[in-house]
Amino acid sequence: MQKSDIVKMDGTDMKKIDKKILMILMVVITTVTVVVMLVRSTKAYEVFLDDRSIGIVDSQSTFTELVENIRKQAESRYGTEVFVASKIDYKEVYLPDSGRIINAASGESISQVADSVLLEVKIYAINVDGEDIAYFRDRASAEQVLEQIKAPYVQDAENGVVTTFVEAVCIKERIVPSSELPELQDPEEAYSDIMQENETIKKYVVQKGDTVSEIAERLGIRVKDIEKANPGLNIHRISIGQELNLSVPRYRINVMQTKTTVYEDAAPYRVEYEETDELYKGETKVKVRGEEGKKLVKACYISINGYPEETRILDDTILEEPKPEIVLKGTKERPRTMAYGVFYWPSRGRITSRYGPRWGERHSGIDIAASKGSAIKAADGGVVKFAGWNGNYGKLVIIDHENGYTTYYGHCNTIKVKTGQRVARGEVIATVGETGRATGPHLHFEVRKNGVPVNPLNYIK
Numbered sequence: 001m002q003k004s005d006i007v008k009m010d011g012t013d014m015k016k017i018d019k020k021i022l023m024i025l026m027v028v029i030t031t032v033t034v035v036v037m038l039v040r041s042t043k044a045y046e047v048f049l050d051d052r053s054i055g056i057v058d059s060q061s062t063f064t065e066l067v068e069n070i071r072k073q074a075e076s077r078y079g080t081e082v083f084v085a086s087k088i089d090y091k092e093v094y095l096p097d098s099g100r101i102i103n104a105a106s107g108e109s110i111s112q113v114a115d116s117v118l119l120e121v122k123i124y125a126i127n128v129d130g131e132d133i134a135y136f137r138d139r140a141s142a143e144q145v146l147e148q149i150k151a152p153y154v155q156d157a158e159n160g161v162v163t164t165f166v167e168a169v170c171i172k173e174r175i176v177p178s179s180e181l182p183e184l185q186d187p188e189e190a191y192s193d194i195m196q197e198n199e200t201i202k203k204y205v206v207q208k209g210d211t212v213s214e215i216a217e218r219l220g221i222r223v224k225d226i227e228k229a230n231p232g233l234n235i236h237r238i239s240i241g242q243e244l245n246l247s248v249p250r251y252r253i254n255v256m257q258t259k260t261t262v263y264e265d266a267a268p269y270r271v272e273y274e275e276t277d278e279l280y281k282g283e284t285k286v287k288v289r290g291e292e293g294k295k296l297v298k299a300c301y302i303s304i305n306g307y308p309e310e311t312r313i314l315d316d317t318i319l320e321e322p323k324p325e326i327v328l329k330g331t332k333e334r335p336r337t338m339a340y341g342v343f344y345w346p347s348r349g350r351i352t353s354r355y356g357p358r359w360g361e362r363h364s365g366i367d368i369a370a371s372k373g374s375a376i377k378a379a380d381g382g383v384v385k386f387a388g389w390n391g392n393y394g395k396l397v398i399i400d401h402e403n404g405y406t407t408y409y410g411h412c413n414t415i416k417v418k419t420g421q422r423v424a425r426g427e428v429i430a431t432v433g434e435t436g437r438a439t440g441p442h443l444h445f446e447v448r449k450n451g452v453p454v455n456p457l458n459y460i461k
Ligand SMILES: [Zn+2]
Pocket: 353, 363, 365, 366, 367, 443, 444, 445
């Protein structure tokens, strides 16, 4: 028994013991508090979308699922592939409770995140000459539109026709932010937009043997439309080289067809001239007849939207050389009194009576009114066949042009030439009068071809 020990304990000892206990107690309490706090707090993740904090989640997979849900919803909404474009980062945090945690099941949190997450949508564009003209959910829709445009021409492939587009047309994959998503079209809708007619005028040069109805049939257009595009055109009177306006359709995308063919054609001969003093100036004579050769032509026919556009000659190979035509060309000085074959006006004045029917008879020439005594000139060179009085003609001069033609000059006042005399074109042969059957001073002028009167106006230059 250590009775004395107990008894010996004084007040000072008691104070030391109290302090120790207090210290131990404090350590214990602190430790317990920390442990309790540690046990009760939760590990969580702060989520950053594009470096911007948007909230806390209990696990990364919770958020991943949430974003995936948003992506899938967008996919079903747009009907095409959707990607998440936002950068997602997580930061570990400890929270006393889970009150601020985004819950994947909560609609409110979904819309909050959906507003913040950047989505990108994969779409397909029909691109024409570098410009997107229509957008689609999938490549197949875009392809369908292009095929539909070409469809009416596909059958021509059997005949070696290559069908392409006039424009550079392709399908482009585009990834666009969902906020900038253009209107996506159905193939049918896009097709009718593209095929909106945007009419343009095209020229056609009339070829030998063309008629308007033939051109219309060949180009698949209506005669009525040709008339409409060519105001004032007489469709029964078109001439080679004349330009016609043909109204042909043009669209946003136009179909071009090309066909290359090879065919044999005539190779035209050239004409070579050889000078000779055996012919008069202005006279020509074929010395050696030309002969056409043969050539192999490679040509490319181009049509646009089914309308012939152009024929391009790609290559020309001579199979058989043509033989040139050799033509003699006169150098001998022509006598002034020799006919040129072209008549000049024999006198100046107004035509008072034309060739043809007159008062139940036939007027065999033309009457040119002029004052008495004015000059009458030979219409062309020749020899005077007659110079004197001849009944109704009064004083008459007849010139033989020695080329089948004769000219008559009637009702003269005075005659300045004699039978057998050679005269040059423009030489004065008589003066205007009113001898014979005439009612006033005038020249009665006739042209006869092999003795038969013809209309002088068709021969005078
Ligand atoms: Zn007359």
